[in-house]
Amino acid sequence: MTTCEWIKCAERMPEQGATVLVTVYGSDMIIPKKGESVAECIARQEREIVEVSIAFLGEDGWYAADGFPMVVAPTYWAEMPKPPKREK
Numbered sequence: 001m002t003t004c005e006w007i008k009c010a011e012r013m014p015e016q017g018a019t020v021l022v023t024v025y026g027s028d029m030i031i032p033k034k035g036e037s038v039a040e041c042i043a044r045q046e047r048e049i050v051e052v053s054i055a056f057l058g059e060d061g062w063y064a065a066d067g068f069p070m071v072v073a074p075t076y077w078a079e080m081p082k083p084p085k086r087e088k
Contacts, residue, residue: 004021004078004079004081005078005079006023006076006077006078007076007077007078008075008076009073009074009075009076009077010075013057013077014056014057014077014079015057016056016057016058016059017056017057017058018056018057019054019055019056019065019080020054020055020056020057020077020078020079020080021052021053021054021055021077021078021079021080022052022053022054022055022062022074022076022077022078023050023051023052023074023075023076023077024050024051024052024053024070024072024073024074024075025045025046025049025050025072025075026042026045026046026049026072027045027049027051027072028070028071028072030042030045053065054080055070055074055077061073062074
């Protein structure tokens with residue numbers, strides 16, 4: 001089994017337009033719990049929510065695989081793995 005090599009976005013970005021796997025910490029839906037400030041909510045979501053998805057880097061930022069801009073920027077990316085060979 002092969003594993004992904006996760007690369008920090010702060011160290012190196014993928015080529016523009018290349019489809020890659022990305023890791024996002026947090027959410028674009030900021031819904032504070034009762035008594036929680038927005039800043040506390042964002043910090044909690046960054047600890048609790050981890051998402052891996054397919055995306056690409058455009059000229060003006062990250063886009064999800066469906067072409068919509070990503071609100072929460074990825075912190076890590078990895079090259080897409082090769083698909084499995086088709087069984088006959």
